[in-house]
Amino acid sequence: MKRRLYYILALLSLLMVVTGCDKRDCNGDLDGMWQMLEWRDKENVVKATKDDMIFYSFQLQMADFRKVGNEIRTSLKVTPEQIIIYYPIKYKGNGHDGFLPMSELSSFGVPEDGIMWIQVLTGSRMELKTNNQDILIFRKY
Secondary structure (H helix, E strand, O other), X not given: OHHHHHHHHHHHHHHHXXXXXXXXXXXXXXXXXXXXXXXXXXXXXXXXXXXXXXXXXXXXXXXXXXXXXXXXEEEEEEOOOEEEEXXXXXXXXXXXXXXXXXXXXXXXXXXXXXXXXXXXXXXXXXXXXXXXXXEEEEEEO
C-alpha cells in the first residue's frame, strides 16, 4: 500500500513539474536585457550614449524601459521586421498602475507611434530604426 502511495505521489509531482511552468521566451534573440550604446537622430546628432544608462528589457509580451529615476512598462508585439510598443504604464502605489501617454517614452528613444524597425538583431547586438529615422544601437546586457 505504501509503495503505491509513493508511486502516485511521484507521478503527481512529475505532472506538476512538467505542466507547472508554461511560460517560455517567445521573442527569440530579442528577449532579455539590452543597454543602449548610442541613439542618433535623422541629422546624425547623438541624443544619448551608454553613459545615459538607458536599458530595454523584453520578455513574453512585455517591455520594460529603465534609466536612472524612471521605469516604464509596456505591452509589446514583435514581428520579424518590427517591434510595436503600446500601453505604457507606471506603478502608482497601493497596488495600482496608471496608464501614460506614449510621449512619456520619448526620453527612451521610443517614438509616439511605438513602431521600431529591426535593422540588426543577434544574440548580442540590436539596431533599431524609427519612422522618424532615429537609429538606436544596443548591446545585450
